Amino acid sequence: MGHRTGKHLGSLAHDKGVDFSVWAPFAKSVALLHWLEFEWGELPMESDGKGYWFIENVDAQPGQMYKYRIVTEDDEVLDRNDPYARQVTDSDSGSSVIVAHDFDWKGSDSFKAVPKQQAIIYELHVGTFNKPDASTTGTFESAIEKLDYLANLGVNYVELMPVTSMAMSHGWGYAPNYIFSVENAYGGRHGLLEFVKACHEKGIGVILDVVYNHFFNESDLWRYDGWSENDRGGIYFFNDERGDTPWGGRPDYGRAEVRQFILDNVTMWFTEYKIDGLRVDSTIYMRNTDGNNDKHDLDIPEAWSLLGEINQLAHKINPNALMIAEDNATNNGIVTPVTDGGMGFDAQWEVGFPHVIRDSLGITHNENQPALQGVEYELGHTYTGDAFDKVIFGDSHDTAANGSSRLNEAATPGNAESLSARQRVLLASALSLTAPGIPMLLQGQEFMQEGAFNEWQMLEWNKTEQFAGIVLAHQHLINLRLNKFDNTRGLLGQFTNVIHRDDKNNIIAFHRKDQGGPLDDTVVIVNFGDTIFEEYSLNFPYEGDWRVRFNSSWTGYNVDFHEVPMINTQADKDGLATIALSNFSVIILSTEQSS
Numbered sequence: 001m002g003h004r005t006g007k008h009l010g011s012l013a014h015d016k017g018v019d020f021s022v023w024a025p026f027a028k029s030v031a032l033l034h035w036l037e038f039e040w041g042e043l044p045m046e047s048d049g050k051g052y053w054f055i056e057n058v059d060a061q062p063g064q065m066y067k068y069r070i071v072t073e074d075d076e077v078l079d080r081n082d083p084y085a086r087q088v089t090d091s092d093s094g095s096s097v098i099v100a101h102d103f104d105w106k107g108s109d110s111f112k113a114v115p116k117q118q119a120i121i122y123e124l125h126v127g128t129f130n131k132p133d134a135s136t137t138g139t140f141e142s143a144i145e146k147l148d149y150l151a152n153l154g155v156n157y158v159e160l161m162p163v164t165s166m167a168m169s170h171g172w173g174y175a176p177n178y179i180f181s182v183e184n185a186y187g188g189r190h191g192l193l194e195f196v197k198a199c200h201e202k203g204i205g206v207i208l209d210v211v212y213n214h215f216f217n218e219s220d221l222w223r224y225d226g227w228s229e230n231d232r233g234g235i236y237f238f239n240d241e242r243g244d245t246p247w248g249g250r251p252d253y254g255r256a257e258v259r260q261f262i263l264d265n266v267t268m269w270f271t272e273y274k275i276d277g278l279r280v281d282s283t284i285y286m287r288n289t290d291g292n293n294d295k296h297d298l299d300i301p302e303a304w305s306l307l308g309e310i311n312q313l314a315h316k317i318n319p320n321a322l323m324i325a326e327d328n329a330t331n332n333g334i335v336t337p338v339t340d341g342g343m344g345f346d347a348q349w350e351v352g353f354p355h356v357i358r359d360s361l362g363i364t365h366n367e368n369q370p371a372l373q374g375v376e377y378e379l380g381h382t383y384t385g386d387a388f389d390k391v392i393f394g395d396s397h398d399t400a401a402n403g404s405s406r407l408n409e410a411a412t413p414g415n416a417e418s419l420s421a422r423q424r425v426l427l428a429s430a431l432s433l434t435a436p437g438i439p440m441l442l443q444g445q446e447f448m449q450e451g452a453f454n455e456w457q458m459l460e461w462n463k464t465e466q467f468a469g470i471v472l473a474h475q476h477l478i479n480l481r482l483n484k485f486d487n488t489r490g491l492l493g494q495f496t497n498v499i500h501r502d503d504k505n506n507i508i509a510f511h512r513k514d515q516g517g518p519l520d521d522t523v524v525i526v527n528f529g530d531t532i533f534e535e536y537s538l539n540f541p542y543e544g545d546w547r548v549r550f551n552s553s554w555t556g557y558n559v560d561f562h563e564v565p566m567i568n569t570q571a572d573k574d575g576l577a578t579i580a581l582s583n584f585s586v587i588i589l590s591t592e593q594s595s
Contacts, residue, residue: 009052009264010084010180011066011098017057018098020066022082023257025051025235026227028071033079034058035065035095042069051257062100065089072226080220081178083236083261086272087189088181091165099189101272108197113205113276114156116322116346117388117492120433120478121207121440122155123396126163126186127170129443131458137170138458140191144198149464151202153446153471154478157322158199159207159279161397163192167216171455172397174281175247176211177219179265196273205276207322208269212262213285214248222249236261242300245285253286253302259309266310270317277322278314283307283334283343284327291328304333304343311344322346324391332383335390347438350390353378354399354407357428360506360528361584363410370503371528379435379498379510387494392437394428395445400453406442409450416450417467419560420530423584426473426552427526430586433477434512434524436496446474469557480549480588488549488590489514490522500538505529507581511541518593522549525579525587532562533581540571546589553582 012019020032022045030045030053045053045068053068060066070078081088085096130142150158162173165181173183182192196206215221215236223234232239233249236258243249252258269275285291286303307325314321325334325348336342356374358364366374383389393399400406405413407428408421415421425448432439442453447463448470464471480488493514500509506529512522523540527533540546551566564580569589571577579587 010082010086011096013060013062013098013100018060019054019056020045020058020068020082021052021054022068022084023052023235024068024070024225025257026073027053027225028073028075030071031069032058033067033069034060040067060098062098064098065095066098067095070225074226076226078224078226080224083178083221083224084180084264085178086180086182086268087184088165088178089184091177091183091185092168094184103190103193103197105197105274108200111200111203111205113320113322115320116438118482119157119205119322119388119438120155120481121157121159121391121438122150122153123159123161123393123440123442125161125172125397125443125453125455127455128458130461134458137185139185140187140195144195146461147198147202147204151204153475154482155204155441157205157207157276159440160209162209162211162281164211167218173209174211175216177216179210179212179215179262180268192273196275200274205322207277207279207324208273208275209279209281210265210269211281212251212265213282214245214250217248242289244289250286250289250300253300253306259302259306262306263309263313266313267317270314270321276318276320277324277346278310279324279326279349280307280310280345281326283325283348284331307343307345308338312338315344324348326351329390335383335386347389347391348383349396350378350381350392350437351398353390353392353432353435353437354394354396354428357394357431358407358410361411361424361427362528363407363424371506372501372503372508375431375508375526375528376498376501379496379508382436387436387496388438390437391440392432392435393440393442394425394432395442396440397442397453400442405452406445406449408448409452417448419558420584422448422467422470422558423552423561426470426557427528427584427586429474430477430524430550430552430588431526433474433481434491434522434586434588435510436494436512439481441474446471467558469559473552473554473557476550485549487519487547487592488522488588489520490516490590493520497541499523499541500525502538505531505533507536507538509538518591520590522588522590525581525589527581527583527585530583532564532583534564535578536581537576537578539575540569540577540589542575543571543573545570545592546577547592548587548589550586550588551582552586 082096086099087097165178167175228234229239237249338344360371409416412418490513
């Protein structure tokens with residue numbers, strides 16, 4: 001527990017009652033308010049003289065509501081929720097709830113998530129993933145109904161957009177009110193516990209998106225015990241310009257108690273919920289005051305060290321934890337070990353990856369460089385020499401919103417189901433699932449969900465039938481990525497080399513391998529252009545028989561695709577071979593075991 005060893009903040013139920021403890025260093029007095037069937041009871045709390053207030057063995061039980069009544073130095077009376085509350089009755093004006101810690105994990109307690117080189121992530125927003133009807137929001141319970149679908153698809157991690165109590169009980173989740181409490185509209189604490197258990201029973205790990213770069217200004221944390229400076233946020237926040245972000249007050253990462261508050265939150269996710277990893281939102285806005293990575297100095301070095309502590313703590317609790325940062329993909333230190341001065345994340349979002357895909361497909365245009373230059377850069381780029389130190393994707397909640405739209409909608413606006421849109425979505429997914437990195441799919445990407453990402457529109461699950469072939473193509477790609485057929489081991493390897501780049505025709509090919517040799521060496525050919533080639537020549541890594549393992553133009557994926565023959569190709573002694581290429585397509589080939 002760091003600087004406060006032996007103290008437990010929040011409520012703790014046990015055989016003799018419930019203990020309560022809260023940090024309010026500038027309070028004149030603190031009392032516990034607890035609900036006694038028809039009215040609030042009030043019990044004075046004691047101070048330890050170091051800023052903490054406590055009361056023990058209160059006659060209360062799980063399920064009961066409580067708050068803290070704080071009298072400030074100016075004699076103002078503030079009724080506050082517990083910052084450590086594991087549940088609140090309502091995100092905006094509710095009360096804290098005492099919870100039990102007796103969840104039954106039987107049936108899932110032996111689960112172990114796959115290592116990151118085998119990870120296939122599916123980004124999921126609980127509120128829109130599977131809504132019971134148009135008038136309600138999605139819940140953990142309704143999301144569980146689709147886990148068989150995800151398991152059959154081949155997904156082995158879901159990444160939940162933030163599920164902590166949020167302003168107005170709906171949204172993307174990035175305006176957290178109480179970071180220890182799970183949003184009631186989604187099913188609350190018990191709902192998340194059941195969801196994680198169900199995922200583990202299906203062989204799926206759970207990554208949780210957490211927000212530590214700001215806290216919502218209108219939550220109880222703001223001027224919690226009445227104290228503040230410079231008209232800012234008080235004890236949980238920086239009280240100078242470092243406290244300002246576009247979304248709310250920035251926590252004071254230099255204050256020991258605030259650091260412990262965040263570290264305790266990390267501990268909770270891994271111990272109480274058995275979460276398998278965290279995606280930490282906007283770490284650049286934690287370590288820099290304005291999100292500008294061009295600065296050579298760190299505005300907030302305390303954030304850098306805290307993020308290192310977060311990763312060390314997570315890996316201490318769960319050595320297999322998958323820790324992901326959302327930064328700006330230019331700082332190698334994000335994924336450098338803490339012992340070498342880095343933050344120690346396992347990977348960071350490769351935020352440029354979806355943009356170079358759109359550039360190369362002609363959806364957007366970068367006048368500063370040839371379209372394929374960005375693709376070649378992304379294929380060769382790592383931060384630490386580890387091919388899996390980045391998360392790659394064709395779409396995410398960010399690229400599919402914020403004034404933009406999903407890739408298929410952007411490809412042919414107003415006609416997101418067009419032939420060209422289907423081809424391009426499948427190409428983007430194929431590139432993400434074959435390139436070096438940890439691949440991620442945005443919910444609905446695999447069945448052509450249209451429009452832009454938002455917090456209210458339910459996924460159209462009928463499209464899984466309408467575009468069953470596209471779903472099947474994603475399943476095939478995931479199987480190849482994971483070497484399920486023992487003939488594409490190279491896609492799990494560290495080695496990548498661009499072996500062909502044709503800027504005129506917008507075609508690129510790259511070689512992946514693990515140890516190399518038959519059933520290992522894998523070549524991926526991507527035609528970003530709209531031209532169909534009956535014969536196209538390029539050099540393979542070496543001579544031999546190269547077998548087609550995937551052809552995105554196959555009419556089994558969509559009847560109106562322009563299918564080119566799935567013919568194996570023989571590379572001569574110089575590696576030269578000829579192959580047919582459809583437009584906006586991907587072909588995956590690997591060598592065969594010699595007889």
